[in-house]
Amino acid sequence: MSAQAAMAGLAGAEAATTGGLNSAGPAPVRIVVAYGFWLFLLSDIIMFSALFASYAVLSGQTAGGPSGRELFELRHVGIETLCLLLSSYTCGLGVVAIERRRLVFFYVSFALTFALGATFLGLEVSEFVGLVARGAGPSRSAFLSAFFSLVGLHGAHVTAGLLWLTFMVAQTAARGPRDFVRRRLLCFSLFWHALDIIWVALLTLVYLMGAR
Amino acid sequence: MEQHAQRYAGSIDQAPGVGENEHSDSMAMYTAGLGFALLLTCASFMVSQTDLLWPPGVPAGLAVLAIAQMGVHLVFFLQIGTGPDNTNNVVALAFGLLVVTLVVSGSLWIMAHLNANMMPASAIMEMQR
Numbered sequence: 001m002s003a004q005a006a007m008a009g010l011a012g013a014e015a016a017t018t019g020g021l022n023s024a025g026p027a028p029v030r031i032v033v034a035y036g037f038w039l040f041l042l043s044d045i046i047m048f049s050a051l052f053a054s055y056a057v058l059s060g061q062t063a064g065g066p067s068g069r070e071l072f073e074l075r076h077v078g079i080e081t082l083c084l085l086l087s088s089y090t091c092g093l094g095v096v097a098i099e100r101r102r103l104v105f106f107y108v109s110f111a112l113t114f115a116l117g118a119t120f121l122g123l124e125v126s127e128f129v130g131l132v133a134r135g136a137g138p139s140r141s142a143f144l145s146a147f148f149s150l151v152g153l154h155g156a157h158v159t160a161g162l163l164w165l166t167f168m169v170a171q172t173a174a175r176g177p178r179d180f181v182r183r184r185l186l187c188f189s190l191f192w193h194a195l196d197i198i199w200v201a202l203l204t205l206v207y208l209m210g211a212r
Numbered sequence: 213m214e215q216h217a218q219r220y221a222g223s224i225d226q227a228p229g230v231g232e233n234e235h236s237d238s239m240a241m242y243t244a245g246l247g248f249a250l251l252l253t254c255a256s257f258m259v260s261q262t263d264l265l266w267p268p269g270v271p272a273g274l275a276v277l278a279i280a281q282m283g284v285h286l287v288f289f290l291q292i293g294t295g296p297d298n299t300n301n302v303v304a305l306a307f308g309l310l311v312v313t314l315v316v317s318g319s320l321w322i323m324a325h326l327n328a329n330m331m332p333a334s335a336i337m338e339m340q341r
Contacts, residue, residue, distance in 0.1 A: 038228040038290075038301060042308035049312040053319035078257060085249050088289055092242040099238075190228055193289040197282050203253075204278035208260040209271055 030183055037187045041194045044157075048198050051153060052205065055146040059210065063141035068210030071136055073127075077207045080123050081199065087116035088196045095189045098177050106177075110169050113192070117162050124155050147206065154202055157195055164188055228290045228301055238291075245288025252281040 026032070059068070094109030128148070131137065138148035168181075168188055175181050256277045259265050265273045286292045292301050 034228055035300060035304075039304055042304055045308055046311050046315065049315045050319075053316045056316065056320055057323040074257065074261065081253055085246065085253065088285075089242055089246040092245075092289060093239065096238045096242070190290060193285060196289065197285045200253075200278055200281045200285065204256060204274050208256055208274050212260060212270065 030179075030186070033183050034186055034190065037190055041190060044194065045198065048150075048153070048201075051146070051150045052201065055150045055206065058142040058146040059206075061142035063143075065141040065144065066134075066136050067143070068147075068206070069212065071131060071134075072207050072211045074207065074211055076123060076127060077203065080120050081203055083116045083120040083123070084196055084199050087113045087120070088193055090116065091189050091192045095185055098172070098182055098185055101177055103172075103177070106172070107169065110165060114162060114165055114169075117158055117165070117192075121155060121158055121162065124151070124158075128152070151202065151206065154195065154198055157198075161188070161192055161195060164191070228292055241288050241291065245284055248284045248288065249281055252277055252284065256281075 027035075090109045090112040094106050094113060097103075097105035097109055128151075131144075136144055138145050165188060168185055172181055172185070256274055259270060259273050259277065286305070292298060292305060
C-alpha cells in the first residue's frame with residue numbers, strides 16, 4: 001500500500017518520461033522506507049527553520065545581558081564540530097560495513113560513532129552549565145532563550161540519536177544483519193547525517209556570526 | 213523479494229543513502245565528503261576569525277561556505293544526486309527548501325518591519341498617562 005502511494009507520488013514527476021507508473025511494479029521496500037524517512041527528515045528541518053527564524057529575529061535582543069561575542073568560545077565549538085563530522089563519517093562506514101556483512105567493522109564504526117556523539121553532547125552540556133553558572137541562562141534575555149531552544153533542540157536530537165544507535169546495535173547483535181535491521185540502520189544513518197546539516201547552519205548562524 | 217529487486221534494478225528511483233554501487237563507491241564517497249566538509253569548516257572558521265575577507269562581506273562569505281557545506285553533506289553523505297533516478301528525492305528537497313525559505317525570510321521581513329513601525333516604549337508610556 002505504502003509502496004503504491006510512493007509510486008503514485010512519483011508518477012507525476014516521471015509521467016513526462018515514462019508515461020505513468022513504471023512497468024516494473026512498486027519500488028523495493030528499502031527504497032520506499034528510505035524515501036519516507038527522507039520526507040520525515042525534511043519536515044524535521046522545517047521545524048528547525050522556525051527556531052532558526054526566531055533566533056535570527058531575537059539575536060540582538062540581549063536586554064542588557066551578555067551578547068554572543070562575550071559568551072561563545074570558538075575553540076570549544078570547533079572541537080564539537082569535529083566530533084560531529086567524524087561521527088557522521090564513521091556512521092556512514094558502519095552502514096557500508098553492514099551491507100558487506102562485516103560485523104566486526106560495523107561494531108567498531110558504531111562504537112566510534114557513539115563515542116564521538118557522546119563527546120559532542122558532553123561538550124554541549126558543559127557549555128550550557130557554564131553559561132547558566134555565569135548568569136546567562138535561558139531566562140536572562142530573549143537572545144539567550146532563542147539560543148538555548150535552538151541549540152538545545154539540536155542537542156535533544158543528538159541524545160535521541162544516541163539512544164536509537166544503542167538500540168540498533170543491540171538489535172543487530174540479537175537479530176543479525178537481516179533486511180529489516182539494515183533498513184533501520186540506513187534510516188538511522190540518514191538521521192545522523194541530517195543532524196550534521198543542521199549543525200552546519202547552527203555553527204554558522206549562531207557561533208561564527210555571533211562571535212564576531 | 214530478491215527476484216523483484218533484480219527485476220527492478222536499473223529501472224527508476226533511488227532513495228537517499230541507497231547508492232547504486234553501494235559496495236564499491238560508498239566508502240570513497242564518504243571519505244571524499246569528509247575531506248570536503250573538513251576543508252569547508254576550516255575555511256569558515258578562518259573567514260570568521262581573520263580579516264582575510266573584506267570585513268563587511270564576512271557574513272555573506274560565511275553563508276556561502278555554509279550552503280556549500282550543506283550541499284557536500286547532501287551529495288556525499290545522504291547521497292542525493294542529480295541523476296535521473298533521483299527525481300523524487302530532489303523534488304521533495306526542493307519543496308522543503310521552499311518552505312524553509314518562506315519561514316525564515318518571511319519571519320525576518322515581517323519582524324524587521326514591525327520593529328521599524330513600533331512606537332518607542334517611552335511614547336507608549338506617554339499615551340497611557
